[in-house]
Amino acid sequence: xxxxxxxxxxxxxxxxxxxxxxxxxxxxxxxxxxxxxxxxxxxxxxxxxxxxxxxxxxxxxxxxxxxxxxxxxxxxxxxxxxxxxxxxxxxxxxxxxxxxxxxxxxxxxxxxxxxxxxxxxxxxxxxxxxxxxxxxxxxxxxxxxxxxxxxxxxxxxxxxxxxxxx
Amino acid sequence: xxxxxxxxxxxxxxxxxxxxxxxxxxxxxxxxxxxxxxxxxxxxxxxxxxxxxxxxxxxxxxxxxxxxxxxxxxxxxxxxxxxxxxxxxxxxxxxxxxxxxxxxxxxxxxxxxxxxxxxxxxxxxxxxxxxxxxxxxxxxxxxxxxxxxxxxxxxxxxxxxxxxxxxxxxxxxxxxxxxxxxxxxxxxxxxxxxxxxxxxxxxxxxxxxxxxxxxxxxxxxxxxxxxxxxxxxxxxxxxxxxxxxxxxxxxxxxxxxxxxxxxxxxxxxxxxxxxxxxxxxxxxxxxxxxxxxxxxxxxxxxxxxxxxxxxxxxxxxxxxxxxxxxxxxxxxxxxxxxxxxxxxxxxxxxxxxxxxxxxxxxxxxxxxxxxxxxxxxxxxxxxxxxxxxxxxxxxxxxxxxxxxxxxxxxxxxxxxxxxxxxxxxxxxxxxxxxx
Ligand SMILES: Cc1cc2nc3c(=O)[nH]c(=O)nc-3n(C[C@H](O)[C@H](O)[C@H](O)COP(=O)(O)O)c2cc1C
Ligand code: SF4
Ligand code: FES
Numbered sequence: 001x002x003x004x005x006x007x008x009x010x011x012x013x014x015x016x017x018x019x020x021x022x023x024x025x026x027x028x029x030x031x032x033x034x035x036x037x038x039x040x041x042x043x044x045x046x047x048x049x050x051x052x053x054x055x056x057x058x059x060x061x062x063x064x065x066x067x068x069x070x071x072x073x074x075x076x077x078x079x080x081x082x083x084x085x086x087x088x089x090x091x092x093x094x095x096x097x098x099x100x101x102x103x104x105x106x107x108x109x110x111x112x113x114x115x116x117x118x119x120x121x122x123x124x125x126x127x128x129x130x131x132x133x134x135x136x137x138x139x140x141x142x143x144x145x146x147x148x149x150x151x152x153x154x155x156x157x158x159x160x161x162x163x164x165x166x
Numbered sequence: 167x168x169x170x171x172x173x174x175x176x177x178x179x180x181x182x183x184x185x186x187x188x189x190x191x192x193x194x195x196x197x198x199x200x201x202x203x204x205x206x207x208x209x210x211x212x213x214x215x216x217x218x219x220x221x222x223x224x225x226x227x228x229x230x231x232x233x234x235x236x237x238x239x240x241x242x243x244x245x246x247x248x249x250x251x252x253x254x255x256x257x258x259x260x261x262x263x264x265x266x267x268x269x270x271x272x273x274x275x276x277x278x279x280x281x282x283x284x285x286x287x288x289x290x291x292x293x294x295x296x297x298x299x300x301x302x303x304x305x306x307x308x309x310x311x312x313x314x315x316x317x318x319x320x321x322x323x324x325x326x327x328x329x330x331x332x333x334x335x336x337x338x339x340x341x342x343x344x345x346x347x348x349x350x351x352x353x354x355x356x357x358x359x360x361x362x363x364x365x366x367x368x369x370x371x372x373x374x375x376x377x378x379x380x381x382x383x384x385x386x387x388x389x390x391x392x393x394x395x396x397x398x399x400x401x402x403x404x405x406x407x408x409x410x411x412x413x414x415x416x417x418x419x420x421x422x423x424x425x426x427x428x429x430x431x432x433x434x435x436x437x438x439x440x441x442x443x444x445x446x447x448x449x450x451x452x453x454x455x456x457x458x459x460x461x462x463x464x465x466x467x468x469x470x471x472x473x474x475x476x477x478x479x480x481x482x483x484x485x486x487x488x489x490x491x492x493x494x495x496x497x498x499x500x501x502x503x504x505x506x507x508x509x510x511x512x513x514x515x516x517x518x519x520x521x522x523x524x525x526x527x528x529x530x531x532x533x534x535x536x537x538x539x540x541x542x543x544x545x546x547x548x549x550x551x552x553x554x555x556x557x558x559x560x561x562x563x564x565x566x567x568x569x570x571x572x573x574x575x576x577x578x579x580x581x582x583x584x585x586x587x588x589x590x591x592x593x594x595x596x597x598x599x600x601x
Contacts, residue, residue: 097505
């Protein structure tokens with residue numbers, strides 16, 4: 001987590017978001033279990049999980065920042081640095097791999113202008129990463145753009161799909 | 167049905183009958199189709215009678231290990247005064263496996279009903295359904311169905327006016343295959359890193375929040391309402407082969423078949439019929455080279471092994487592999503087994519939680535050696551090295567992720583040696599010439 005925030009940290013857990021978190025309290029016997037749901041709420045609001053957010057979650061749930069950071073870094077879907085406006089995950093695990101997934105990944109990197117897997121395009125629009133099995137192996141190649149799960153993506157379909165994400 | 171294909175005459179649609187039918191998804195549509203009759207019946211049964219019925223049906227865990235479900239439930243303590251928990255495993259992340267998501271997307275109420283019945287049997291007021299973070303659409307569908315079940319009095323403090331409390335909470339994962347391992351899943355729900363726990367203690371003794379817990383797969387739980395409705399004897403008779411493999415099984419088939427998808431078969435259907443009749447066989451002009459029948463963690467099968475193999479727990483073991491999760495990867499003659507093994511090894515190396523040295527180092531080295539081989543830099547001794555590594559990764563770690571990485575590599579070397587030899591016997595350019 002090397003990125004330092006320039007602006008002061010703005011609170012996420014206030015108003016409606018705090019109410020949403022508090023509504024979950026009775027569903028678990030302790031507050032620590034709210035950690036994954038709380039991190040999802042942060043990422044939804046901010047796009048990524050900064051040091052400031054880690055501290056806020058820690059304070060809200062009565063945990064230490066070090067503990068929260070340890071958990072954040074375990075899970076690959078939490079972003080510990082800012083990513084492009086649209087985050088693209090493409091499966092290249094064997095079942096998709098034998099059906100052309102690597103070509104799709106290359107096409108995504110090229111068409112988005114990201115240059116490389118994991119990098120963000122210069123216009124800040126896209127970040128593309130390669131991920132492991134998305135649980136849709138019969139529909140190669142599945143990709144996830146933000147929360148949209150898109151199946152049967154082929155190299156030819158890439159430009160039209162990307163055009164939907166401004 | 168063989169979503170996304172129409173029902174094939176050789177299928178037995180029990181779980182999949184309403185896949186693809188949007189009207190079956192909401193509460194009202196599900197009730198019209200006979201939904202929640204089984205739960206009402208279960209509410210009048212003694213918990214141990216529910217367990218006995220499931221035991222007698224022969225239902226076995228559909229998440230990979232095939233452990234008898236009724237027996238697992240019977241391990242739960244009875245009158246211990248502690249809270250009990252059910253965890254439903256909707257983490258579906260094993261390469262080749264994409265069957266649970268069809269239950270989640272098309273018939274979420276079937277799963278909710280199955281969870282509720284299981285909760286009654288094991289005396290658990292609360293069930294957590296742990297769904298992988300990438301399943302965005304299934305998550306929203308499931309959450310809405312749970313909300314509907316509360317709104318209609320199916321769930322909550324007074325389920326169907328019975329005075330019994332049944333709660334279901336949907337908990338989203340955040341990207342980690344290892345959280346599909348049951349003890350890692352419990353840690354993840356508790357807000358910890360998803361590291362598997364050392365067993366014992368077993369979950370039925372000290373599981374989630376240190377309390378007695380049962381973990382079952384989505385498909386296992388979704389099969390329970392039909393068993394309660396139609397009886398254990400009916401379910402136990404659904405078998406074309408071994409009496410130890412009963413009921414129907416969802417098989418998700420991917421790779422080089424004409425019609426990939428999720429099919430529901432009676433246990434024991436010949437694997438050849440599944441591949442050639444249901445899935446339409448190989449692409450034109452291609453022949454079958456290999457099958458991984460139960461998700462990427464099981465050994466690879468040759469066409470000879472597939473030839474007379476019944477698709478059930480015992481039949482696949484007798485033919486050199488395992489039914490596992492029922493995620494079937496079919497490969498034709500264009501496939502390089504070394505490449506497949508390398509990519510799977512990379513998967514396991516990426517997903518290792520790194521607690522155990524043999525797993526952390528073994529998965530990483532296996533991937534690296536195979537990559538080197540593919541780059542034309544392999545040595546004859548690498549095969550021995552891979553087998554040594556595999557041996558050190560099998561049966562020596564906290565969980566079986568490590569063993570899972572070894573399975574396709576060892577079976578690949580044993581059964582598809584020519585593919586490996588091809589990469590070892592390449593003519594190399596002269597190093598000294600600088601090319
Ligand atoms: C590394 C690893 C990953 C697993 N992933 C899953 C999974 O995604 N879904 C699942 O149901 N079981 C998975 N399992 C098996 C579970 O640990 C557990 O056995 C299963 O959920 C029990 O349910 P069942 O008896 O109904 O099959 C996995 C096991 C291991 C070792
Ligand atoms: S075998 Fe691998 S994944 Fe399992 S606990 Fe050990 S290091 Fe973690
Ligand atoms: S391997 Fe790509 S979705 Fe499963």
